[in-house]
């Protein structure tokens with residue numbers, strides 16, 4: 001883990017301009033080059049920055065977590081609000097220095113802790129509110145870390161890529177509805193707050209953005225979340241097939257059979273951080289991917305496979321769920337099927 005709390009140095013923060021001589025992946029901000037691959041698109045429209053802080057509805061005593069403070073355009077406003085403290089996690093040492101200097105120049109350094117590190121890897125300090133214009137490349141693992149990790153917070157107000165935000169707020173039946181939305185919905189309420197134009201950033205990104213509020217549910221569902229996440233991974237790998245068709249596939253049956261047989265041995269590994277952080281990605285992956293080669297090579301007898309197929313049929317029996325498609329199903333329906341599978345001894349993690 002790379003963690004270093006920055007030192008305070010004051011320095012003039014000039015205005016931004018782009019340079020036509022910069023390589024495509026960089027833009028010059030007057031002091032250093034901004035790296036687009038690191039998501040270094042600074043939000044510069046003061047009205048949008050003010051609106052983000054207004055939407056976050058911060059209260060005196062709040063401990064704010066900010067991911068990717070950059071040069072501190074949002075941080076400065078968070079520090080000027082009535083909150084108790086701001087902890088900002090930033091991967092680029094030049095930005096660590098810049099935001100630290102900015103807080104000092106505002107005489108607000110005592111409220112700010114800057115942590116130098118990768119927000120996906122670094123443990124966060126205690127916080128009760130998250131407000132951030134995050135690098136879009138880490139949206140999925142960061143939201144997974146916030147919602148499926150050990151953190152407890154009131155709200156996360158996040159600026160996200162517009163298309164990602166639309167997938168996040170999608171409901172069953174929408175074309176964008178996917179595993180990400182189903183998993184997030186399981187533990188949180190999500191609300192679209194406002195759209196933000198790409199013109200409000202320097203350098204200008206290719207995509208527009210949306211501000212989203214994620215509010216963890218006060219009462220969490222009565223389900224083993226690791227099992228749920230592994231289950232939705234199977235369902236949404238081919239979200240437009242019917243569940244009956246998904247769970248008729250030979251490879252899936254063999255994988256699930258082995259997984260169910262070795263539940264005891266596998267539980268520790270499957271709840272590992274890598275599984276949780278990867279679990280919201282909405283690619284068309286099919287299996288959990290945590291089988292080792294000896295599991296793959298393990299030969300199941302015809303009787304074992306036959307008995308397992310009967311368990312699957314038993315789970316679908318007496319329900320209409322086999323004919324349904326995951327992309328059109330509510331979490332209550334999916335949860336009902338997971339419980340029926342588990343009752344038959346079918347395990348997903």
Ligand SMILES: C[S@@+](CC[C@H](N)C(=O)[O-])C[C@H]1O[C@@H](n2cnc3c(N)ncnc32)[C@H](O)[C@@H]1O
Pocket residue numbers: 038039040041042043044067068069070071072073074089090091092095117118119120132133134135136138
């Ligand atoms: C979109 S910019 C936002 C900057 C600033 N919050 C603003 O609104 O102007 C994203 C920031 O996140 C930082 N960053 C990129 N990847 C990161 C990671 N994995 N962990 C922490 N910070 C990261 C970048 O260096 C950059 O400063």
